Amino acid sequence: MALIELDRVSKTYGSGELTVHALHPVSLTIQAGEYCAIVGPSGSGKSTAMAILGCLDRPTGGTYRLDGHPVNRLAADALAEIRNRTLGFVFQQFHLLPQLSALENVMLPMVYANLPKAKRRSRATRALQRVGLGNRLHNRPNQLSGGQQQRVAIARAIVNRPKLLLADEPTGALDSQTSQSIMQIFADLNREGMTLVMVTHDKEVAGMCDRTITFRDGQIIADSRSPATSPTGSTNQLIRKTEV
Secondary structure, eight states: OEEEEEEEEEEEESOGGGOEEEEEEEEEEEETTOEEEEEOOTTSSHHHHHHHHTTSSOOSEEEEEETTEEOTTSOHHHHHHHHHHTEEEEESSOOOOTTSOHHHHHHHHHHHTTOOHHHHHHHHHHHHHHTTOTTOTTOOGGGSOHHHHHHHHHHHHHTTOOSEEEEESTTTTSOHHHHHHHHHHHHHHHHTTOEEEEEOSOHHHHTTSSEEEEEETTEEEEEEEOTTSBTTBOTTTTSSOOOO
16 A cells, blocks of 8 residues: 655745756655665755655645645645654654653653643653663653664654654764664564655665665656565565554
8 A cells, every 4th residue: 555655746946047946746656564765965855855755845746645645735734733643753863852851752742642641651651662762761862872862762753653754864973883773673663564764875774775766856766676675565564563
């Protein structure tokens, strides 16, 4: 089943002589359960594509269907609801609130989902245990290493059980050994059925994904799968629902 469908989606900024074509008409389908890397040089359009996939920006033209529903023309409050309930985000900079503990940071998305406090605490605890931080619940970000902060960010991203996890350079600020441990968490989440799309400049990181989509000059110039991946999607597709 297609989770992401871009049908001739484009993005332009400015007008007249100042028009910038950040994304030319692009068509792309990603199946539920896939694990994809989006790569390309600076200015290639990969970050613009990621912003559109995450409902953080609207395309200028074309149609974006998420889980079968056209989302690019939805009102701002409806998009916010989708971001909270359907999508999870992990960034290069962890974006943790420094005054809150790891547990409190992970509980935040559930506040907007109107879950009772006891349930928020229980689910946040399980999410942190899921990423190996069950013994760091009450540490603040400045008491954690960079890799541990990224694990907190991943726990926060998955605590609402999203259908799609979007990661933008998630290992860019980490050393190689820590990057490997973060990539292992992503691989485990994918094996459990979560769909992942990751923007990265690191060829080694991209090689750990099942599919690599290459952008250049606002267009997709290559779309390749690892030899172990079937033509219809990831070999890990929908083994079981992710539970946190």
